[in-house]
Amino acid sequence: MNAVTEPFLGETSVLRFITAGSVDDGKSTLIGRLLYDSKGVFADQIAAISKAKYRRTEGDAIDLSLLTDGLEAEREQGITIDVAYRYFATPRRKFIIADAPGHEQYTRNMVTGASNSDAAIILIDAARAADGVLLPQTRRHSTIAHLLGIRHIVVAVNKMDLVDWDRAVFERIAAAYTELAAKVGIETFHVLPISALGGDNVVHASERTPWYTGPVLLELLEGLALEELSSEQPLRFPVQLVARHGGSRADDFRGYMGQVASGVLRQGDTVAVQPAGVQAVVQRLVTYDGDLDQAPAGTAVTVVLDRDVDVSRGDVLTHVQDAAALSRCFVAELCWLDSQPLNPARKYLLKHGTRLTQARIQAVHTRRDMQLLQEVDAEGVALAMNDIGRVTVGTRDALALDSYADLPATGAFILIDPATHQTAAAGMVREVQAG
Structure with missing residues (x-):
């Protein structure tokens, strides 16, 4: 269950990570806590959010989520809508954080933030998952993180203070995520109990969890080894x-x-x-x-x-x-992001690297069931918003393609609706076919 913390690689390394999970799991508050406890915010920023009219804390407590939720609509509704990027550093490492929305409607923004991340922190609300049942967005975000090839998965069981730091609750959630990881294909991950609101096990160890002996979150992030861009890979x-x-x-x-x-x-x-x-x-x-x-x-x-x-x-x-394989036809994993369902009769614009061409979905083979966590037959079924499916794509022009698992830079693409110019889907090449 627990990933081995690998040796730290250099003082100037930069770790890009994303926080993901369901609505109200505490993603923005966690990032605010990391920034605040690591001295990554200025005094005037603290003063500004202390006076914010949409503050959701009582008394003199600071609403740390406001450090990332900067849009007026986000502060008014108390949810994250767009991906917010924040930066901080410790003596050991620099960090770039992407705070992803938890709402299902904004899954496309999570895909955007995760596509450039080295690690993902999947937050789980301990109170809502106390019986060991994980929410759909926890399943979806974990699946997307795995499909995008993110090596380091950290599962932060948040709001442990709401369940009185019950070890049994933590272990039920850890067991449920272990089952999820096995079905999705996540081989290694680390689970830890935290309270983003109180700061327990985020930057400093908590006295409330004597039964947890692993590293705190910041220590874990400092120790994750980055995958260096290999000079042994083919030139692209x-x-x-x-x-x-x-x-x-x-x-x-x-x-x-x-x-x-x-x-x-x-x-x-x-x-x-x-x-x-x-x-x-x-x-x-x-x-x-x-x-x-x-x-x-x-x-x-x-x-x-x-x-x-x-x-x-x-x-x-x-x-x-x-050289890369040249083809006008390939099998891909597709995350459908548009509110309009996939229409196999329509032509879409396909952006692959710096090339833009026309494309059509020739067939939909399977769709991932987020409850069963397995692929189900989807022949004749159109992918809807937030669906993940395996499809065959045909393009007007020949593309220089690689499998996403081998070379993400030339194995990734997006589909664009030519009428609205909205991103319709994000895709990963799985198999290049002749033609």
Whole structure:
């Protein structure tokens, strides 16, 4: 049940994590507590929220949820609507926090925040789950976090003060989540009892839980090991912009701007421009601070090739020996986010990396039942808002695709409704088919 805390990797590392769970599980209050107890807020911020008219605490107690719930509608209704990002640091690590909405209507915002997170804190209200029955959003958010490949799952059983710090309640909830994790496919996670309102086991250990001997939440977050961008992965360089100047001269500059999504790009490498397949040699790697000999994953760089070839926004530079699979058809896991159900007869816009093309859902195979936590047959059934299903996607243009499990940067995509320009779905490539 408990994940092993791995050795800390460097003082300058940044951990991105998201808080998720159902409405009123205490996500915003937890983040406020982390900021407050780690000295991550200024005195004037504390003074401002102390005078807020929508404060939900009694007496002189500070409503720490107001540190993240900044929208007027959020403070008025007492719920989180949009993803709020906050930053703080300790002597050991820097943190970027995404506070996700718990309401089912705003699941799309949770997907957005989780897509760039290294860890997820799943909050559970101990009072509402005292009998060991987990709420649907706890199940849905845990499933989404797993599908997005988040390695570190921390389950914070919150509001333990409302159940008198009953160890039996905590163990029932931990057992229920262990069963959920087994069905979803989550291999390792850590469970701890907390009170975000009182600060118990958040930054400092609580005397109220002598039966809990694990790390407090902040200590656990400081110790999670980050997965470094591997130089052993295949090269993927999605072109964002073609940069030109001095076009009237014989020695005009032509470069291809973007960020190395995976692998290492080196001066002198022979690269293929996908999907066209044209080859060229890397002549220069240009940055604001000067040329580089090599650009590892995560580096923003302008690539200059040894000859003029047709390269456009949306193309992907790869090494010839490990190019991506080119296809117009693939199987994907789809999180449907639009209020309008999926319509297989309609065409959608598909955004993959920096490429935009038309797409159509050719078939819906299965849908995940959030109660049974298993895939059920969905042939002939349209996915509705917040459904998660396995589908076959057909695209107008050939795409350079990888499995999301292997390379998330080129295995993820979104669908856009061309009429409303709203994001209709977020998808993960599972299987690339011929064609």
